[in-house]
Amino acid sequence: MGMVSEFVRALSVAQGHDYNNCMHELALAENIIEIVTRCAQHEGFTRVGRVRVRVGTLAVVIPEALQTAFAAAKRGSPAETAVLVLESEPGQAWCRDCAATVVMNDALDACPCCQGYALRITGGNALRVIDIDGE
Numbered sequence: 001m002g003m004v005s006e007f008v009r010a011l012s013v014a015q016g017h018d019y020n021n022c023m024h025e026l027a028l029a030e031n032i033i034e035i036v037t038r039c040a041q042h043e044g045f046t047r048v049g050r051v052r053v054r055v056g057t058l059a060v061v062i063p064e065a066l067q068t069a070f071a072a073a074k075r076g077s078p079a080e081t082a083v084l085v086l087e088s089e090p091g092q093a094w095c096r097d098c099a100a101t102v103v104m105n106d107a108l109d110a111c112p113c114c115q116g117y118a119l120r121i122t123g124g125n126a127l128r129v130i131d132i133d134g135e
């Protein structure tokens with residue numbers, strides 16, 4: 001049974017990147033576990049299955065590191081049986097100079113239309129729990 005509730009969406013993990021924080025992925029994994037635990041309680045799940053998380057390209061998250069951190073963070077938690085499935089979400093920005101909405105692969109990229117740097121990131125810079133399977 002898949003659950004997508006507003007409850008989950010309300011708890012999406014918005015994250016900027018702290019380059020000095022080598023525990024970035026662990027902090028994110030703990031955040032995801034917390035969301036999954038609260039959602040499982042809310043939905044009455046006794047066993048959590050697949051947890052789908054969309055990772056923005058601009059969130060600077062290393063999927064392998066996040067999986068490793070998640071495996072460590074879920075141990076002993078109500079989400080111990082959870083399987084983390086990561087999906088990537090393209091970065092998106094809006095250019096003030098040429099008013100284009102563009103896809104961004106790196107936060108330092110120039111606008112592909114006008115080569116300018118007046119870009120404002122509008123998407124793909126966060127992690128979001130999409131849905132949680134459980135029973």
Ligand SMILES: [Zn+2]
Pocket residue numbers: 095096097098099100111112113114115116
């Ligand atoms: Zn532009």
